[in-house]
Amino acid sequence: MALTYREYPEPGEEATLTGLRERKKQRTRDALVVAAHELFVTQGYETTTVDQIAEAVDVSQRTFFRYFANKEEVALFVQDMVERFYYEAVCARPAGEAPLECLRNTLDDIWDDVGAAVEEITPIDLHLKMCQVIEMTPALLAARLRHSLLLEEKLVQEMARRTGVDADKDPRPRVLVAAFTGVTLTASRQWSMRNDASLAMAREVTRDYLAQLGPALCADWTRQS
């Protein structure tokens, strides 16, 4: 069970589109993603078989499994792309920012670019509906949380690097990132369960939730925040 996606920009390896072969592979993979998402959204994840997905793109089931290690992977493909996107945006931040600011500001900044990146693979509407399917489907939700944990570890390393602390001695990088991603996940979960979900809405909800991090830890909730 690969934890990273094969076929995708390894660090240092450009996504070379040269050659008919490469282009054909990209097209097949994207077609599989879109076809799978459409099936998942219309008839549900569990009730969709891999054979159906393969048939929709007219490849063999075996070929499907050469592109995606398992059925979950094709379902989480776009979300994972967004996560990689976020991580790289964090790494590209100026050095001056405080850790929490860095994580939060990055999130606030990338939404438009995320939308563009998603559109290159699948219609945004489909992606939004797919987000709901992920939240609704236990197996997908579980896989999503595990993927988030992988991102978390990478963010921990980056925060430690930025601040010059040792993540193995000082718990603060882990604590910060854990709290941050915990709140972010909850926000995205609450967001996707709304029926008026949109990218703009995601930005707002996430911002609101993160703004409550300080007040929520406070002892006294009697005053309205």
Add this chain to the structure above:
Amino acid sequence: MALTYREYPEPGEEATLTGLRERKKQRTRDALVVAAHELFVTQGYETTTVDQIAEAVDVSQRTFFRYFANKEEVALFVQDMVERFYYEAVCARPAGEAPLECLRNTLDDIWDDVGAAVEEITPIDLHLKMCQVIEMTPALLAARLRHSLLLEEKLVQEMARRTGVDADKDPRPRVLVAAFTGVTLTASRQWSMRNDASLAMAREVTRDYLAQLGPALCADWTRQS
């Protein structure tokens, strides 16, 4: 895919040990748990088949699936028991405490009782090794995170109830619980990866991590905390 365990104390339904039938079922179930955990610990989760577990307890594979909805469930059985244990301890707390204090103090208080509760089913050593297997095995880690999310939602409701706020309007209960469980999960993860893991150690690591919640959110990490 059941999200709760069948056969187990539903609210209001006592775990009646009356009757030979009930006792026999409990024994079979516990035997399955112990046999499964021993196999998982010695030869790994993925490489252990359900047939092997069933054979070790001398029941049919079909019977195994009458006790556990899937292979994951038997692996997470004890951890889930601990989570239920924690939740009920939270609900039994005095009303005066502030939300974060309540969650933290409960955690600090229950470790001994948790140990006793675990011992009733499986040797603690086995459970500790099983915790490591869970962290190491992608499928189990994913399932564990999803189960934690279920607990999270229950804790949100309880925190909202205690403080008299509406969890659908006020984001603070969700934000607090998300940050708290995020940090707690990270702590338990770091703990279980140590090779000197013990229950006492778990208490310490978790306490340390939670104590860093405030400082970690702080802008300035230049001073050693």
Add this chain to the structure above:
DNA sequence: AGGATAATGACAGCGACTGACAATTGACAA
């Protein structure tokens, strides 16, 4: 003791996934 009820075993079947091998297709040099 005996009938109702619950637990189990045996079996057949589906879907996810994998290894192996043969067939096809694009890349590249002669």
Add this chain to the structure above:
DNA sequence: TTGTCAATTGTCAGTCGCTGTCATTATCCT
């Protein structure tokens, strides 16, 4: 252009997780 090599794909067989069904066995209750 053509022939060779390597990458991609399809086919097939097989394992494992999991489920429905039905006959069999074991407990419960009067």
